[in-house]
Amino acid sequence: MKQHPNTKAVRIQIPRTEEMEHSAPLYLTSSFCFDDAEDMRAAFAGENEDNIYSRFSNPNVQEFIDKMCALESAEAGFATASGMSAIFGCFMAFLNSGDHLLSCSSVFGSTHTIITKYFSRWNIEYSYAEINNPASWESLIKPNTKMIYIETPTNPGLDIVDMEWLGKLAKKHNLLLVVDNCFATPILQKPVEFGADLVLHSATKWIDGQGRVLGGVVVGKKDLIHELYLFCRNTGPSLSPFNAWILSKSLETLDVRIQRHCDNAEALVAALDGHPKLNSIKYPFHPSHPMYEVAKKQMKRGGGLVTFDLKGGIESGKKFLDALQMLSLTSNLGDTRSIASHPASTTHSKLSAQEQQAVGITPGLIRISVGLENIEDIKTDILQALEKC
Numbered sequence: 492m493k494q495h496p497n498t499k500a501v502r503i504q505i506p507r508t509e510e511m512e513h514s515a516p517l518y519l520t521s522s523f524c525f526d527d528a529e530d531m532r533a534a535f536a537g538e539n540e541d542n543i544y545s546r547f548s549n550p551n552v553q554e555f556i557d558k559m560c561a562l563e564s565a566e567a568g569f570a571t572a573s574g575m576s577a578i579f580g581c582f583m584a585f586l587n588s589g590d591h592l593l594s595c596s597s598v599f600g601s602t603h604t605i606i607t608k609y610f611s612r613w614n615i616e617y618s619y620a621e622i623n624n625p626a627s628w629e630s631l632i633k634p635n636t637k638m639i640y641i642e643t644p645t646n647p648g649l650d651i652v653d654m655e656w657l658g659k660l661a662k663k664h665n666l667l668l669v670v671d672n673c674f675a676t677p678i679l680q681k682p683v684e685f686g687a688d689l690v691l692h693s694a695t696k697w698i699d700g701q702g703r704v705l706g707g708v709v710v711g712k713k714d715l716i717h718e719l720y721l722f723c724r725n726t727g728p729s730l731s732p733f734n735a736w737i738l739s740k741s742l743e744t745l746d747v748r749i750q751r752h753c754d755n756a757e758a759l760v761a762a763l764d765g766h767p768k769l770n771s772i773k774y775p776f777h778p779s780h781p782m783y784e785v786a787k788k789q790m791k792r793g794g795g796l797v798t799f800d801l802k803g804g805i806e807s808g809k810k811f812l813d814a815l816q817m818l819s820l821t822s823n824l825g826d827t828r829s830i831a832s833h834p835a836s837t838t839h840s841k842l843s844a845q846e847q848q849a850v851g852i853t854p855g856l857i858r859i860s861v862g863l864e865n866i867e868d869i870k871t872d873i874l875q876a877l878e879k880c
């Protein structure tokens with residue numbers, strides 16, 4: 492029976508044991524046994540897919556990967572201990588000394604740090620294109636460019652990159668296209684369909700969706716994933732079976748959660764639109780978004796993150812956070828619980844005003860990760876806090 496990817500995310504399961512359990516058991520084991528020397532030889536020779544050691548593979552981790560591949564329409568995958576180890580693994584497995592990476596400055600903070608602070612140690616070059624200016628990307632491609640790396644929508648700026656256009660550009664110049672799909676999740680967009688070679692996630696965010704575990708995953712073309720697997724199996728950023736078990740269960744509810752997060756985000760945007768305390772509001776599916784048309788083309792819905800710019804700048808931002816009664820003040824996102832953050836006074840406080848502007852962070856920018864509480868309660872808390880700043 493041909494199944495919808497969302498059905499596969501519910502139904503894919505490692506084979507039942509003789510106990511006939513309904514929910515998958517947890518394989519907390521570091522290594523796996525062999526019947527005899529020949530069996531063991533064949534596994535180490537890569538002649539079969541037998542598990543050897545949990546740094547290489549584990550049934551719970553494989554179940555999570557198989558579901559992610561179904562959701563992302565990808566051939567193969569590898570799961571990692573965090574989103575950052577997925578990103579670092581992609582860089583290290585495919586970029587050699589002398590290679591050049593093309594990206595843009597509004598990538599996730601730690602990704603930006605790897606690129607700008609550590610790449611030079613390994614003699615890897617990079618250029619940052621202007622995110623909203625397609626012509627700037629092509630002009631920065633060099634003979635040694637190997638990879639284009641993007642995030643869309645971006646964190647926290649909610650900028651959108653046109654994946655169809657970039658997919659064609661990568662193909663024309665024979666470059667690897669790697670997409671961080673953390674903010675949209677495969678429920679809202681599938682970068683593989685636009686030509687991405689590798690798609691990665693911080694599974695810590697919407698995929699877990701309940702703020703419990705760290706995790707990461709990379710999916711994509713089989714030969715590339717095999718290279719990534721060999722690199723990671725030797726360097727060790729593997730996902731723990733326990734976290735994989737949690738994340739695999741989480742995928743069973745990903746579609747329903749994301750739809751409700753989107754419902755709530757849309758209702759919040761409608762309630763805040765034109766509010767006198769705000770300069771602007773940003774949401775991928777709001778007509779005022781600079782890349783609204785592109786967002787509509789490549790995403791099914793606008794996602795669960797909303798940002799707005801408070802008129803009073805940095806002081807208003809802090810007052811807003813202090814006035815909230817229900818929303819959590821925490822640096823995570825993609826949780827059942829609504830979260831507010833103020834990048835200018837926290838995650839991005841070390842950047843200069845110019846650098847903040849370059850990544851779309853104004854002093855009064857507030858990022859809301861819209862949760863699954865009743866929407867009236869979310870709106871009430873945010874509106875009453877706006878009155879106090």
Ligand SMILES: *Cc1c(COP(=O)(O)O)cnc(C)c1O
Pocket residue numbers: 573574575576599642646671673674692693694695696705706707
């Ligand atoms: C959080 C995040 C990461 C890093 O993931 P961790 O699981 O915290 O290591 C990478 N990309 C984006 C877009 C993120 O939001």
